[in-house]
Amino acid sequence: MSEDRPTPTGPAAPELTIVESRVYRGGNVWSYDPAIHLVVDLGILEQYPTNLIDGFTDRLVELLPGLENHTCSRGVKGGFIERMREGTWLGHVSEHIALQLQQEAGHDQRRGKTRQVKGVPGRYNVIYGYSDEGVGLAAGTLAVRLVNHLVQEEEGFDFDEALESFLKRAERTAFGPSTAAILEEAVSRDIPYIRLNSASLVQLGQGVHAQRIRATMTSKTGALAVDIASDKDLTTKLLGSAGLPVPKQETVRGPNDAVAAARRIGFPVVVKPLDGNHGRGVCLDLQSDDEVREAFEVAREQSRRGYVIVESFVTGKDYRCLIVGGRMQAIAERVPAHVVGDGEHTVAELVDITNSDPRRGVGHEKVLTRIKVDRAAEGLVRDQGFEMDAVPPQGTMVKLALTGNMSTGGISVDRTFDAHPDNVEIAEEAARMVGLDVAGIDFICPDIASPVRETGGAICEVNAAPGFRMHTHPTIGEPQFIARPVVDLLFPPGAPSRVPIVAVTGTNGKTTTSRMIAHIMKGVGRKVGMTSTDGIVVDERLVFKADASGPKSARMVLQNPRVDFAVMEVARGGILREGLGYDRNDVAVVTNIAPDHLGLRGIETVEQLADVKAVIVEAVPRNGFAVLNADDKLVRKMRRKCSGSVVWFTMSAPGTPVRDFVDDHCRRGGRAVVLEPSDKGDMIVIRHGRRAMQLAWTHLLPATFGGTAMFNVANAMAAAGAAFAVGTGLHEIRQGLRTFSTSYYLSPGRMNQVNVNNIDVIVDYCHNAPGMKVLGEFVERYADAKAGSSDLGKISRLGVIATAGDRRDEDMRELGTLAAQHFDVIVVREDERLRGRKPGETAGHVAEGAKAAMAEGARCRQVEIVTDELSAVRHVMARANPGDIVVVCVDQHGVVMNELETMTKQAQPGTRTADSLADPDLDPSTLSAEAQVSGEEATDQDLADHDLGEVDPEAAAHAGSTTQ
Template sequence: MKLFIYNGKVLFIFKQSFEPFYMLNETNVKFNVSKLLEQPFLNSPLVIESHKTLIGANYFSGAQVVRFRLRLNEYDEVFTNQIEGFNDTLKATVPSLIEHHCSMGVRGGFFMRMDEGTLLGHVMEHLAIELQNLAGMNVGFGKTRETKEKGVYNIVIRFFDELAGIYAGKMAVHIINSILTHQPVSLHPIVENLIYIRENRMLGFSTQQIVNEAEQRRIPIQRLDKFNFVQLGTGCYRKVIRATLTQQTSYLAVENTDDKYLTYKMLEEMGIPVPKRILTTAVNDALTFFKNIQKPVVVKPSKGYRGKRVNVHLDAEEKIIKAFFWAQTYDEEVIVQEFVPGNTYRLLVIDGKFAAAVQLIAPFVIGDGQKTIKELIDELNANPLREYGDKGKLSKVEIDDDTLKILDIKGYNLNTILEQGKRLYLKNTGNMRLGGSSIDVTDKVHAYNRFVCERISKLLNLDVTGVDIISEDIAFSLHENQGRVIEINAAPDFRMHINPTIGNPQPVQKLFINMLFPNQTPSKIPHISITGSKGKTFLAKMLENIYSYHGEVVGCINSTGIYVNKQKLRSIDSIDSNNAAIIFKDPTVTFAITETPVESILEYGLGYRYASIGIFLNIEEKEEYYTYDHIRDLEDIAYAKSVVLEEIELDGTAILNADEPLILDAQERIDVSMAYFSLHPESKTVRDLLDKRKTVAIYDNDRIVIYADRERIVPLYLDELPYLPQNKKHYKEALTALCLCLYINGFIELDIRRSIMSIPKDFFQQEI
């Protein structure tokens, strides 16, 4: 019998044995997670014809999704309540679907929909969401939409990790097809595979918490590699981190703290209490040190992390010899130091100030005189709070080489029956990733100990510092109980503080973000995004010229290429949203202008999170729009383009063409300030907007006029610039939108005129 436990609850019980035929072994998963997507799955009678990842806000959703094209075949227009036994089997296979409210708005709502009758595409949507939820990736969003082809549906699933989203979609179809064809299916291996994907591809706990905090503050995020290398912010305001290391962290400081013996020496010279120790490559030196101090010792490599090759409380020469040669398998130079009795504490310092503290406890088992050590470890890992990886309250304890060496030095092996009441530590560190636990003691730390840790961070020039201390009680000064600083961490884990096993969580990720962006320092460069059917490039290049004239280093993406500071980097596929990352990653760029065609929204989603100003220039019929299977008419195109207006900063502005009813339909979906432009000053729409004191720019024969509340300005007299192109409607729209955009960005009347006149005449003579 197997229990599947998630978040401390038994969700379901497997009574049968199972072989996860599509599950890779753990070793392979760690290096070939993507191979999971190549594993066979039951793709009939329902068939996934294709899938596409949309990286940003898109036609279906305001965030990243996978879109599956699903063909129902003979099950088109066949509802779940018409398929004998389907509902009961699915409920028994995935009982946690009862938590899905669906459109009913109540617990069990999705099951109600199934009993009333719903199509299998809708079932796939909910299954793919729930599979990710069960693996600790709570996504909670999906859509099922018809395509233009009968019996084919777009199933849209949100994801935290792209491969997890794709795999969950495929396995959802596998489960449905297994039920339809009366084949056995087991949920457990599918969820385990998703957990492996989560642990091997998603951000680590500390990085994810930092990212979550940044996103709450609407700071843009870009992941720079498949590990924990992340950019916060954009352009010249960007900050780059790797887990809790920042671009401000001194490389020299990290190098120094990696050398444990050098760190001890530096601290001791500055009056910090540290253990007595030696650095040696000879085991005889270790034995001599042990004899001289007449107390147990600790043996560890001079360099290392997470307690690798460390052994503690060695009280016999034979143990010291084994531990010494074990440490040398990691580093030729070995530290032998006095064993300091007491509890292990981790004190965290951020930006030179004490932030939090925990007591760390290494994982252990207690013998009962009957079970082997292996059985006791299995029992320990059966605790529902213990999960794979670092996302849960506790991590499972892996039996690795260090654990086996601990047993060997103590004269044990995995088959040893541990005597009654004997406590055996399985690791020599309380690191939570290795199965340790933490108790929050932030409010108990003695003021002197706080002072010591803050001083250490400044002495070593670290912006984020984890200080490990052994003390009988951290509530007393290190002077009072002979406490010692035993290690310094330049990239300390935040999990133990944010999610302690016992005690109050400490939101240290907030302090981390405060350090990077103090006192409301800007995190993102101004960004203007332009969509429409015609004139986008013309407007984008005018804006590029103007903001460059005013001293900005402009990053511009338009149909002709990617530009930084008016230098063309390369020609591009103008619809690829991934291009936007090039300018937002550039630390020299101070202002961004992006042309955002509807094709990029439909094919990729937006390549950015929010713009400062979004402009919807116009909309016209184009044959190529209808190559997408979910686009039926111009109204669908307007809906897709309006994503540019929906994804705007809270203090930003959406600029709409008031002459286009389909564009004005987007108003109900826009949550920010709106401004309008028109080529028809006498239209009823314009009069209504002016009556409501809206900001409106009007192309009025020989001038462009802007009305804003009670203000009226004329930023441009067209006869002053006879070379301005006015022979085409989209040129007029672009010029009017340009004046309005500059006005919204704080330009006064004269500045707008001078700015437009600064654009070289030959620019306007080009056909754009």
């Protein structure tokens, strides 16, 4: 600690506040695993580390003694306490409290870090792991409140009460013991899972391999089998027809019918609901008509359909046999809820002592359930000769329930290896007769170790979705690992649970690259699920239209049961907002890193942007691949973050430093995709070690516009590298690239070419300066090639350009500057969503950059502002002559393409013919007043006429550019 820290003259004010909170649901910039991210502000407490707050450490440890086990950076138990005594800041303390609170709730979380927000004194990034995001966020909130309370006591705040409330919330959202056991086994086998609701519905596996569970009911559990098991009368008849031992029984609807049935069967009898569960409404050992009538009402209350069963009372011990996949897996003897006298305490006191066992909780939240004392329990105690305030003699067992269900407070004794083979066969046959894959067979017999056909006994019930906790956490005996056969049932050894995931990111090119990869894999018969800035596509069908490049969209793809291959376009915003949304990707593709989206969410430099994009590289496993652009210095550095192998792609010519680097990589057995120039053109070559495999001539790939769209050459090389990495054959990759075009069907909004009345129109999504640079270079090459084969004379270039309102002012001006180098006429429009900008503000900055370039001799001769997208398109088309090239950088590509399609079907008023070709200077007499801005600033009214209205300024930024 610094020696010049101030000594407090009094208690510091409790000013620790949470400024922002995020939940990362996958790999993120802070952690490989899901994490909570809190941005906290210490306020005046920045001046008061823990060693300057009297008694802070001691009071905190008194409230949460578990903190003594935290190692912190010291690596030994007690390390965190040492840090507090030496002095550490309260943001760091909040991190450890949040972790300890989750441990108090049974969530074993130990990962965390705290880092100061750069350039903002007193603000800290607090990151820590979580098991349940609701519990994790609540832990952070309570941690901050506790820190403030310890600095200066908060009136009315009781930490013990707050902790109990927190623990109850954690118990409500936690998985039950049965679900938790299955998930623990699945995770140990590297089977991913997704929680589908707030209860116990969970998906195991991904896509086509996915299986679902709800508690212990699985995707393979037949609905008919569940219906049969729920109908106890039908179950007994089926088992009886198979010769299995079952009690005599009848189904009744009235108390008199119940009495009559009991007389026919013979006392003692059992009365229970036809379709009940958990032992509710079951009355045993009924000896008289009056007892049957009273029990009938109890049972009917628990029957969903009003039917009640009367059956013969089978004496003996209560055993639960668990059958999974037709085979016995575990047997537990269930002992009803009871207390044992000690000669000192009353029955009521003994119940309280028993319930104080930390293993007991409410319902199924813990391995044992608290004993509930109701009128039935009091009556049972009275029948045994005691009252609740009586003191039973030493060693006397007093029952508080007749049934041995765990949910009524019973305990379990493991008897798995004591069962007689005949009894095992009977239980397995019962499960097969009902048809359940996971079944709980309730046996009543004198001893499970002796054959019931000789000693007497019967199957009294068959249960669907049986609870596991009596087997996984028996009160007496060894626990049985019964989740293993359940997971085996869903995923037999060697069966896949994951679909291959290819993640694609970069400043430019990620959308087109993703589409190319999806197209290649579709050609080999895969059902591809793809996320992109246009939406979610499953097997070439758009199933969700939105900017779907975030983690929620990724989870939607992985939940789709048709998907057997996933291609995820991963945007910067999604990574910063929620992480990846999955734990790992088999292949990571990074196209390039350029200065875009800077100044948003704390990303101020291109190096920071590269760190964000590198998250998908960090998510590559040891047997995976990272396909990286060797021509980009920042992308090359990402190789150090990859646990798997690297596949380079480069357009650098042989003999250059980058190419030498890639060639050396291949000589060591690595993989790469390179460009080999020749007098016939450029050949894309895949290299693996010393092997070189020719893939395709670039000018024969439709997406490259005869080899002039070099950015799509790079995208094709990246896609080829990814497809090769997942094992796709050379022929299939070649065929996929040769059949992928930039048609609107295959690549909507990305380099779509339309001929409108002999005007060459190209529709693209270019929204940033790096994209405009490569788009402009393409326009130059394309125009030169077109001029060489045209006799129309001079070909002019017209462009409609725009950028998103959340870019920096200098980025907007740079876009205009670059566009002015390549277009004769520029029309500047604005997106429908202004993103916090005033109408005309964004367009003004872009036009300013273009005019500055014009003043320095750029190609452009005219800049106009028409803010409405459709009006801008109509305006530029009215300006163009046949043979010209028009590039439209779109926001709503569907609307623009529809407008262009309309123009092709009917001649536009004022369309000029080839005879009137001239310089594309504006003829004011042919245009409306609103478009007559001819290189000058539009008035506020002009801009207002074209503005589409106010839009949410907080709307998320579009990702994408010309190469996407």
